[in-house]
Amino acid sequence: EAGVAQSPRYKIIEKRQSVAFWCNPISGHATLYWYQQILGQGPKLLIQFQNNGVVDDSQLPKDRFSAERLKGVDSTLKIQPAKLEDSAVYLCASRITGGPGTEAFFGQGTRLTVV
Amino acid sequence: AQRVTQPEKLLSVFKGAPVELKCNYSYSGSPELFWYVQYSRQRLQLLLRHISRESIKGFTADLNKGETSFHLKKPFAQEEDSAMYYCALRQGGSEKLVFGKGTKLTVNP
Numbered sequence: 001e002a003g004v005a006q007s008p009r010y011k012i013i014e015k016r017q018s019v020a021f022w023c024n025p026i027s028g029h030a031t032l033y034w035y036q037q038i039l040g041q042g043p044k045l046l047i048q049f050q051n052n053g054v055v056d057d058s059q060l061p062k063d064r065f066s067a068e069r070l071k072g073v074d075s076t077l078k079i080q081p082a083k084l085e086d087s088a089v090y091l092c093a094s095r096i097t098g099g100p101g102t103e104a105f106f107g108q109g110t111r112l113t114v115v
Numbered sequence: 116a117q118r119v120t121q122p123e124k125l126l127s128v129f130k131g132a133p134v135e136l137k138c139n140y141s142y143s144g145s146p147e148l149f150w151y152v153q154y155s156r157q158r159l160q161l162l163l164r165h166i167s168r169e170s171i172k173g174f175t176a177d178l179n180k181g182e183t184s185f186h187l188k189k190p191f192a193q194e195e196d197s198a199m200y201y202c203a204l205r206q207g208g209s210e211k212l213v214f215g216k217g218t219k220l221t222v223n224p
Contacts, residue, residue: 003158031210033212035214040124041216041217042119042121042201042214042215042216042217043159043201043214044214045211045212045213045214048210048211048212050210055210055211056211091159093159093212095210095212097210100147100166100207101147101164101166101167103149103161103164104161104212105160106158106159106160107158108158109158
């Protein structure tokens with residue numbers, strides 16, 4: 001089966017600019033996660049969707065970050081305006097809902113550099 | 116709130132030596148614990164999950180609720196085991212998946 005697709009793979013922007021990332025999860029996966037991974041750290045959960053509804057966005061900096069998952073399939077994560085500390089890899093993951101132990105599948109990530 | 120702690124940022128062993136990557140967690144409910152691995156230039160992928168009690172690539176991990184630990188072990192490390200290893204916890208009943216900061220394992224020849 002096709003994996004989680006993310007684009008772009010790399011992005012360089014200046015601070016105060018805006019940027020958007022796109023994720024296409026595995027078909028049929030109701031749960032979708034966005035993570036921020038700063039160099040040398042573990043993935044930090046930003047937002048979690050169940051179909052097109054937000055389940056958890058407690059760690060999303062809502063003054064500058066936004067995310068949506070229209071129609072419960074693809075998702076976009078936006079940063080506006082970007083800050084230097086937003087430089088990180090943004091990971092998207094999806095998981096089929098139901099049953100313990102089911103794994104989350106990750107995309108290759110988008111590496112964002114803010115200069 | 117749930118938390119996952121991996122105390123070792125770096126771990127270096129020689130080929131054939133035993134290896135143990137530590138993971139401790141804090142969560143009041145019934146957690147699901149996982150180990151994910153990221154090889155160089157590859158995406159993050161599941162290595163094993165506590166519920167399956169499986170051995171993958173020679174690795175095992177036992178959930179110890181008394182010590183709130185889920186350490187990853189392998190009796191004889193191989194060079195191809197060199198990678199970043201992340202312990203992760205999912206809340207029972209929720210889909211929230213939280214990761215530790217990771218341990219970089221290097222297996223020297």
